[in-house]
Amino acid sequence: MDTFDRICDIIRENMGFDEDVTFTEEMTFGEMELDSLDVVDCIMSIEDEFDIVIKDEELQTVSTLGELVEIVRAKTAM
Secondary structure, rough: OOOOHHHHHHHHHHEEEEEOOOOOOOEEEEOOOOHHHHHHHHHHHHHHHHOOOOOOHHOOOOOHHHHHHHHHHHOOOO
8 A cells, every 4th residue: 555545544544534535636635624633633643654753844835635645755765
């Protein structure tokens, strides 16, 4: 399973979405109907799953799922 799929699974699990809910890398958190607390909850789960730390400063410019995926990919490639 690639990084994008793993992150999508984390979001589905944390937010209670059905497994058949589809996400794209272009989707914004608003389009996924996630508020700021939902995003923080998902980020914490992503950090645990990938054993990484994502700094608040890194998230300030993130507006799409794809941008978040790229941060995770960069951190797991180190």
